[in-house]
Amino acid sequence: MKKKFNWGILGAGKIAGKFATDLALLPNARLYAVGSRSMKKAKSFATTYGFQKAYGSYDHLLSDPNLDVVYIATPHSGHCEHTLLALEKGVPVICEKPLAINTKQVQQMIRKAKKKKVFLMEALWTLFLPHLLKIKELVAADVIGEVQSVRADFGFLANFDPTSRLFNPALGGGALLDIGIYPLLLAQSFLGVPDKITATALLGKTKVDEDINVTLTYQDQKIAHLHATLRGHTPVDAHIYGTKGYIHIPSRWHNPVSHVLVFDYATSKTTKFLMPRHAKGYKYEAQAVMDYLEAGLLESPIASWQFSLDLMRTMDEVRRQVGVRYPMD
Numbered sequence: 465m466k467k468k469f470n471w472g473i474l475g476a477g478k479i480a481g482k483f484a485t486d487l488a489l490l491p492n493a494r495l496y497a498v499g500s501r502s503m504k505k506a507k508s509f510a511t512t513y514g515f516q517k518a519y520g521s522y523d524h525l526l527s528d529p530n531l532d533v534v535y536i537a538t539p540h541s542g543h544c545e546h547t548l549l550a551l552e553k554g555v556p557v558i559c560e561k562p563l564a565i566n567t568k569q570v571q572q573m574i575r576k577a578k579k580k581k582v583f584l585m586e587a588l589w590t591l592f593l594p595h596l597l598k599i600k601e602l603v604a605a606d607v608i609g610e611v612q613s614v615r616a617d618f619g620f621l622a623n624f625d626p627t628s629r630l631f632n633p634a635l636g637g638g639a640l641l642d643i644g645i646y647p648l649l650l651a652q653s654f655l656g657v658p659d660k661i662t663a664t665a666l667l668g669k670t671k672v673d674e675d676i677n678v679t680l681t682y683q684d685q686k687i688a689h690l691h692a693t694l695r696g697h698t699p700v701d702a703h704i705y706g707t708k709g710y711i712h713i714p715s716r717w718h719n720p721v722s723h724v725l726v727f728d729y730a731t732s733k734t735t736k737f738l739m740p741r742h743a744k745g746y747k748y749e750a751q752a753v754m755d756y757l758e759a760g761l762l763e764s765p766i767a768s769w770q771f772s773l774d775l776m777r778t779m780d781e782v783r784r785q786v787g788v789r790y791p792m793d
């Protein structure tokens with residue numbers, strides 16, 4: 465019989481609710497405890513989603529001796545501090561993306577996980593979705609030949625609020641860290657670490673990037689064209705182009721999708737691969753975390769520490785080029 469894991473959620477915000485809904489679908493996950501800065505909010509969250517315990521502080525949640533794993537769902541600016549707190553107490557962590565604000569913080573978190581020998585993973589949920597795993601399989605089987613380029617976007621119209629986590633530099637605001645990370649992770653998955661990064665952005669009133677374009681180039685003549693914006697809805701789709709054909713991931717490509725299309729250049733034929741579309745899509749990463757913990761792993765082979773570090777190094781360079789600085793830099 466599989467172990468049942470006592471899950472904790474740290475930070476009772478919007479994504480925490482979605483994650484909890486998916487967690488409830490997994491037979492070996494127990495909705496155990498939630499920690500919030502406010503006891504009232506913790507109790508209300510626990511009642512809504514069916515958690516056994518509610519704590520009015522993050523420290524109290526992490527001090528519960530029966531906690532098996534914690535999902536950190538605070539704004540970007542809290543990820544490093546809250547992860548370090550959990551790791552210090554020996555609690556395995558899945559932390560929302562981006563893993564932190566900058567490379568220095570990510571390195572600190574990885575060092576702590578190594579030192580304490582405690583599991584740590586960035587919640588790069590897209591990497592665990594069935595369609596992305598299928599695409600990796602197709603690419604490995606040479607179905608589209610050698611990958612030459614990646615094109616992906618992610619944009620939506622956000623209501624301007626200088627205090628919100630999307631626009632406030634103190635919370636790590638801007639399109640890049642919130643949604644630009646998705647096109648970047650797709651490029652990194654299929655083309656690796658870029659040799660050259662070129663970025664342009666429009667900074668808004670709060671001096672964070674509200675619209676950002678990133679071109680990644682690679683020594684072997686490969687390229688990625690990536691776009692993220694808070695200033696309007698975009699198609700949110702993606703293409704992976706190879707020497708023999710291309711793969712199209714329809715909108716919204718970073719979520720569970722109904723299908724992916726493979727176009728073959730030689731025959732001009734399109735093949736459609738239907739995809740399961742269960743739940744919101746967070747259950748796959750959550751299940752993977754439990755499997756890793758059961759296997760005694762400290763990191764995920766899919767969303768590895770190196771993968772997170774490489775992603776953050778690229779984002780640091782993009783921010784340097786476009787002039788976005790946070791107080792914690």
Ligand SMILES: NC(=O)c1ccc[n+]([C@@H]2O[C@H](COP(=O)([O-])OP(=O)(O)OC[C@H]3O[C@@H](n4cnc5c(N)ncnc54)[C@H](OP(=O)(O)O)[C@@H]3O)[C@@H](O)[C@H]2O)c1
Binds near residue numbers: 499539562
């Ligand atoms: N994977 C995905 O699909 C996805 C989607 C959306 C967001 N995210 C990530 O999840 C994280 C949270 O996003 P969200 O949309 O859930 O944000 P949110 O609704 O604002 O929730 C964040 C929670 O963090 C806690 N918090 C701690 N310090 C805070 C501070 N200084 N200001 C505001 N809240 C603070 C609050 O919980 P308490 O008051 O209970 O302590 C708050 O409810 C972000 O890093 C984001 O990138 C991921």
